[in-house]
Amino acid sequence: MTISPDSWAVIGAGPHGLSALKALLERGIPAHGFERDTDLGGNWNYHAENSRVYESTHLISPKPFTQFPDFPMPDSYPDYPSHWQVHEYFSSYARHFGLMENLSFNSEVVRCEPIGADAESGWDVTVRDRETGSEQTHRFAGVVVANGHNWWPKMPEYPGQETFTGEIRHSAQYKGADVLRGKRVLVVGAGNTGCDIAVESAQNAKSTVHSTRRGYYYNPKYAFGRPSDQTADLLLALRLPLALRRVLFKTTLRLTVGDFTKFGLPKPDHEFFETHPIINQQLVYYVGHGDIAPKPDIDHFDGDTVHFTDGTSAEVDLVVFATGYLAHFPFLDDAWLNPEGDHPVLARQIFTPTFDTLVVSGLIQPDSGQWTIAHWQGMLIAAYADALRHDPEAAHRFYDRMIAEVDQRFTGGADYKDSTRHYYEIAHQEYLRTLENDLSSLESVPA
Amino acid sequence: MSGVDSRLRKSRTVMRLWDWSVPPHGVHREVLSSVPQGWDDEPRATRTPPLLFIHGLAHGAWCFAEHWLSAAAQKGFPAYAVSLRGHGGSGGSQHRRRTLMRHYVHDVMQTITELPQPPVLVGHSMGAIIAQLVADRYSPRALVLLAPAPLQGAGVTMAALARKRPLAAVKVVAGGTLPMGSGQLFTGLEEATAEKYVSRLVPESPWVQYELLRRRRIGPVRAPVMVAGTKADRLVRVADVERTAAAYGVEPVWLTRVDGSPLGHDVMLDDGQDRALDAVLEFVSARAM
Numbered sequence: 001m002t003i004s005p006d007s008w009a010v011i012g013a014g015p016h017g018l019s020a021l022k023a024l025l026e027r028g029i030p031a032h033g034f035e036r037d038t039d040l041g042g043n044w045n046y047h048a049e050n051s052r053v054y055e056s057t058h059l060i061s062p063k064p065f066t067q068f069p070d071f072p073m074p075d076s077y078p079d080y081p082s083h084w085q086v087h088e089y090f091s092s093y094a095r096h097f098g099l100m101e102n103l104s105f106n107s108e109v110v111r112c113e114p115i116g117a118d119a120e121s122g123w124d125v126t127v128r129d130r131e132t133g134s135e136q137t138h139r140f141a142g143v144v145v146a147n148g149h150n151w152w153p154k155m156p157e158y159p160g161q162e163t164f165t166g167e168i169r170h171s172a173q174y175k176g177a178d179v180l181r182g183k184r185v186l187v188v189g190a191g192n193t194g195c196d197i198a199v200e201s202a203q204n205a206k207s208t209v210h211s212t213r214r215g216y217y218y219n220p221k222y223a224f225g226r227p228s229d230q231t232a233d234l235l236l237a238l239r240l241p242l243a244l245r246r247v248l249f250k251t252t253l254r255l256t257v258g259d260f261t262k263f264g265l266p267k268p269d270h271e272f273f274e275t276h277p278i279i280n281q282q283l284v285y286y287v288g289h290g291d292i293a294p295k296p297d298i299d300h301f302d303g304d305t306v307h308f309t310d311g312t313s314a315e316v317d318l319v320v321f322a323t324g325y326l327a328h329f330p331f332l333d334d335a336w337l338n339p340e341g342d343h344p345v346l347a348r349q350i351f352t353p354t355f356d357t358l359v360v361s362g363l364i365q366p367d368s369g370q371w372t373i374a375h376w377q378g379m380l381i382a383a384y385a386d387a388l389r390h391d392p393e394a395a396h397r398f399y400d401r402m403i404a405e406v407d408q409r410f411t412g413g414a415d416y417k418d419s420t421r422h423y424y425e426i427a428h429q430e431y432l433r434t435l436e437n438d439l440s441s442l443e444s445v446p447a
Numbered sequence: 448m449s450g451v452d453s454r455l456r457k458s459r460t461v462m463r464l465w466d467w468s469v470p471p472h473g474v475h476r477e478v479l480s481s482v483p484q485g486w487d488d489e490p491r492a493t494r495t496p497p498l499l500f501i502h503g504l505a506h507g508a509w510c511f512a513e514h515w516l517s518a519a520a521q522k523g524f525p526a527y528a529v530s531l532r533g534h535g536g537s538g539g540s541q542h543r544r545r546t547l548m549r550h551y552v553h554d555v556m557q558t559i560t561e562l563p564q565p566p567v568l569v570g571h572s573m574g575a576i577i578a579q580l581v582a583d584r585y586s587p588r589a590l591v592l593l594a595p596a597p598l599q600g601a602g603v604t605m606a607a608l609a610r611k612r613p614l615a616a617v618k619v620v621a622g623g624t625l626p627m628g629s630g631q632l633f634t635g636l637e638e639a640t641a642e643k644y645v646s647r648l649v650p651e652s653p654w655v656q657y658e659l660l661r662r663r664r665i666g667p668v669r670a671p672v673m674v675a676g677t678k679a680d681r682l683v684r685v686a687d688v689e690r691t692a693a694a695y696g697v698e699p700v701w702l703t704r705v706d707g708s709p710l711g712h713d714v715m716l717d718d719g720q721d722r723a724l725d726a727v728l729e730f731v732s733a734r735a736m
Contacts, residue, residue, distance in 0.1 A: 026586050027669070064470040069463065070585040072556050075473025098491055098564060230468045237464035376461055432461050440458035443667055 001104070003032050005139040008385055009125045010034070010146060011109045011331070014042020016362030016374045017146035018090060019068060022097045023378035024144075029385050032138075033099070034127055036108035040094055041087045042148050046175075050151040052193075052325070053083040055176035056200060059369075060192055060279040062227035065428070066369030068093060079227050106130045109331045112143050112358075119355045142357035142388070144381060145329060145337075149363055149424065152328035156188070156321060160301035164319070171197060171322040180205040183317040186306055188298065190216050194322030195280040201320075202291035209306075209314045210283075211295045215266030220281045223252055228279070229368050236429050242413045246272045263287045265294050273414040276365055276425060327363060327424075343423040347402040348438065349410075349431075350377055356399045357388070365424040366431070367412070373428060376435045383442045398442055410434060451696035455598050457664040460583055471553040477536030478558055479508045480527040481520035487563070496567050496588040496735055498727075500528040500715075501555055503572025503596070504656070505624055505648040507535025510571075513644075515715050515724050522728055527566070529558040531577075534649055544622070546652035552580045559585060567731050571715065572596050572683065573659060575691075582668050589671045589735035591727055593702075594680055594712050597687035598694055600662045604682060622653035631681045634711040635704065635718030644716055665694055671734035675700040675726060679709035700726055 010021045013035035024031035037048040045051050059066055062079045071093050077085055094100055108128045115121035126137045153170040161168070169179075171193050177200040185205040187198040190212035201208040223231055235245050249272050261267050263284055286292045295314070299307045307313045327344055329337060336354045337344040344363060345353060352358045361377045364370070387395035412427025486494060498519055500511040508528035519526035531551045532539030539546065555577055559566065567589040570578030575595030582590050597603070608625075609616035615626045627648060629641035636644075672695040676688030692699040702710050704719035714723040 065467045071560055072553070074560065075476075075557055092560065096560065096562070096564060101492070230470070233464060234468035237468050372467075379459075429462070429464075436459065436461035439461070443458065 003138045003140070004030050005122060006030060006141045006389070007032055008142045008144060009109075009112075009123065009138070009140040010144045011112075012042055012146040012148060012362075013037075013040040013094075013103055013105075014044065014146065014148055014362070015068075015090060015371050016148070016377065017042065017144070018094055018099060019371065019374040019378040020144045020146055020361045020381055021099055021102060021378075022093075023375075023382035024385060025099070025102060026097070027382045027386050029382060029389070031102060031144075032140075033103040034107040034109050034125075035103060035105050036130060038105050040099075040103065040105075041090050043150055044083055044086045044090060046083055046087065050148075052150055052172055054174050054196075056196065057083040059086065060221070061229050061369035064369075065229060065233065065372050068371050068375045070375065071096065080221060109147075110135065112331050114355060114358075115139070119357050123357065142359070142385060144359050144361055145332070146361045147329065147331075149327040150325045152326050153321075154324045154326045156323050158298045158300055163303065164301040164306075165304045166317045166319060168319045168321065171320055172325070174320060174322075177201075177204040180318065182206050184315060185209070186211060186314065186316040186319045187322060188212075188319065189322035189324065190278060191276070191322055191324055192278055192280065193324075194320075195278055195283045197320055197322055198292055199280065199282045199286055202286035202289075205318075207293070208286075208291060209293045209295050209316065210287075211298055211306075211308065212266070213297045214270070215260065215268040216275060216278050217249075217253060217268055217272055218257065218260065218265075218281075218283050219249075219253065219277055219279050220256060221279055222281070223256060233368070233429075242273065257284055260284070263294075266296065271414070273367065273412065273427075274416055276422075277367055332358075345406060347406040347408075348380075348434065349424065349426065350381065351399065351402045353403050353406055356396070359384070363424055364426050364431075365422075366426050366428040368428040373426075373432065376432060376439070380435055380439050380442070383439055387442055394442075398438075402438075408434075452690065452693035455662075455664050455690070455694035457666055459666050463584075466549065471550045473557065474532045474542075474554075475538035476532070476554055476557060477508055477530040478527055478561070479512045479516060479530075480525070481516040482525040483520045483523050486523075486525050491564055495524050496731065497525040497527060497562050497564065498731070499555070499558065499562065499566040499568055500526065501568065501570040501574035501577050502528070502531065502534065503570075503574045503594075504659075505534070505627060505651045506571075506574075506713075507531075507537075507647070507649070509535055509647060510644070510713065510715055513716055514720050518721065518724055519728065524728060524731070527558070527562065529554060531555075533652065540649070543650060543652050545654070547654050548577065548580065548658045551577050551655070552584075555581050556585065564588075567591060567735055569593065569727060570595065572712065573655070576659065576663060579663065579665055582670065583666045587670050589673070589731060590668060591673045591730065592675070592691060593714055593723070593727075594676050594683045595674065595688065595691045596659055596683060598663045598665065598691050599687070601659045603684065603687070605660065619656060624648075624651045625656060627682070632711050632713040633717045634679050634709065636711075636716070644713070668695065671730075672697055673700060673727070673730040673734075675702055675714075675723070677702045677709040677711065677714060680712045682712045700730075702726060 007030040010033040021033045058080045067073045111126040113124040123140045153172040184207045185201045186209045188211045198210040295308045297309045299309045410426040410431040416422040508530040511528035516526040530537040533543045568578040568587040569591040571593045575592040633641045674692035702723045710717045710719045
């Protein structure tokens with residue numbers, strides 16, 4: 001395989017890698033993608049080692065905003081497609097845009113090495129063939145990091161955990177409900193995965209305890225007969241202010257689902273839009289049927305018993321830690337993306353202050369669907385890479401402006417609760433409006 | 448680019464709030480096609496790109512199936528034509544009075560995703576506006592605009608109609624379909640053939656007709672563009688074709704018969720349609736392969 005040194009490398013063939021690769025090629029910029037698995041799809045490639053979708057995973061955001069704007073999902077897909085359909089969708093996207101010819105599979109990027117102090121001479125990207133183990137190094141002009149941030153498990157530690165006599169697994173090792181059957185299960189964490197697993201446990205396990213650190217808003221997938229995200233977008237389209245949207249959402253929740261505390265769930269200790277939205281219509285239902293017992297945070301483990309901070313306890317056979325994932329870039333120096341040690345520092349969630357030819361796509365947690373954003377991140381990266389080739393001065397002016405605004409967050413005015421992932425939280429419309437401006441400032445560069 | 452009329456240009460549209468919050472629903476879609484034998488097996492990097500034809504007001508995919516689909520396939524181009532909802536063999540006519548231009552854009556986008564690779568979009572009349580709206584979100588291999596409905600809005604067409612046939616203009620304003628007789632569409636067909644085609648026209652959505660009055664601006668288009676018209680067009684004025692061409696910074700192509708006489712508005716059906724198709728295929732061969 002020969003790759004011209006003015007190419008861009010794209011690491012990962014999930015939705016963000018694919019859309020970045022497509023945007024670069026569409027703009028006439030040579031690019032090549034590397035995927036460590038044998039197939040594309042990233043997280044959505046169920047059989048891949050690092051895929052974290054489970055048998056029952058469906059989208060939690062509906063089609064219209066989740067899909068790529070230049071490649072809508074088929075009309076035959078439901079509002080919330082399954083992970084199988086999503087994988088098929090990515091495959092037809094890659095086929096349609098001819099990405100397969102520019103993708104290497106079974107190819108794990110093990111190292112990206114800048115050439116020159118500021119990578120002014122490009123990047124040496126070392127790729128390991130996962131079948132033969134042989135390594136090859138290619139020279140690239142720039143690197144797009146799109147290896148995802150939902151695959152490296154974040155494991156909590158509680159006192160006595162090592163003495164626990166039952167089984168402990170992270171949701172990363174959860175692929176289906178068969179492991180729950182007949183067991184006394186404790187699910188820890190109220191992210192969307194934790195809630196999904198708690199519901200599956202309610203349907204399959206002997207008993208289910210669900211431990212969460214705080215009370216949350218459990219949003220229904222449908223409200224007023226339409227996917228709730230679409231209603232939320234309608235309110236945003238009408239430019240209703242945050243405070244008013246909060247009142248409307250809370251009223252809707254109260255009128256449809258009701259008061260969470262009456263189900264025995266803790267009262268949310270934060271405002272709407274201050275944590276990543278949980279979209280789960282079934283959790284409250286099973287709590288109401290007594291099939292899920294809500295509990296606060298774990299205090300300590302003791303034999304087969306788990307003690308909670310409210311003094312109660314439960315005997316369990318299996319603990320599933322749905323405690324999320326950490327961003328992990330084993331092929332980069334930690335200091336490049338993560339100078340402060342606890343979170344990546346990125347301008348627009350894309351540009352790194354360390355190198356002007358090292359960009360990231362997909363390090364976001366939008367409050368809605370994701371791949372419309374993947375598309376526009378890719379378009380901005382491609383427009384920037386194009387400018388670097390044809391008008392480097394303008395490209396550098398643009399880059400400097402991005403880096404000057406590195407502290408800008410896009411949370412739609414909400415103050416997100418502290419958690420390792422809250423650095424990636426974005427309000428989708430505010431973020432896209434910013435990208436729209438950035439793109440037009442790059443593309444109006446006089447020819 | 449030089450010679451571009453920048454008044455009709457805009458930057459990229461990222462925010463599509465209505466499509467996110469009130470997305471068009473899918474309907475049964477008729478796609479007619481003619482694909483040269485063996486095309487699928489050729490390497491995609493070198494094979495001819497597919498052509499996707501988009502019809503105009505009140506027409507259907509049938510108008511391209513009459514001559515062009517098979518003729519294009521014979522010359523090596525896989526050719527597809529979609530019937531927009533409410534037209535031809537597609538569903539959705541029961542929702543005609545609630546149909547908007549973005550529903551048509553949805554139908555075309557759905558058709559595109561079923562094609563093996565990015566097509567050349569060939570839009571005729573209102574179909575040219577739709578092709579341009581599609582090109583605002585999707586990068587086609589090339590963009591061909593035939594007798595394109597004016598970007599700056601069809602107000603002049605309506606004014607002309609009001610002068611010549613005030614009653615018909617009132618009907619259109621009240622939601623009736625723009626009257627199109629054989630005299631408006633053809634200059635060289637026998638009356639019987641012309642009438643046969645006119646009898647296949649269907650009512651158009653009033654909202655879509657109102658939307659045609661609106662000025663449209665085009666985003667950054669990186670694909671090669673061809674703008675073609677005819678000097679005998681009684682629906683789209685010569686000046687309007689020139690302005691559309693100027694928006695892209697290209698010279699308009701004028702479609703004629705061998706004797707030099709201009710075709711009518713329906714360049715895919717009128718006498719001389721074969722030469723019109725040749726002009727399109729020549730452009731695609733020269734610029735999009």
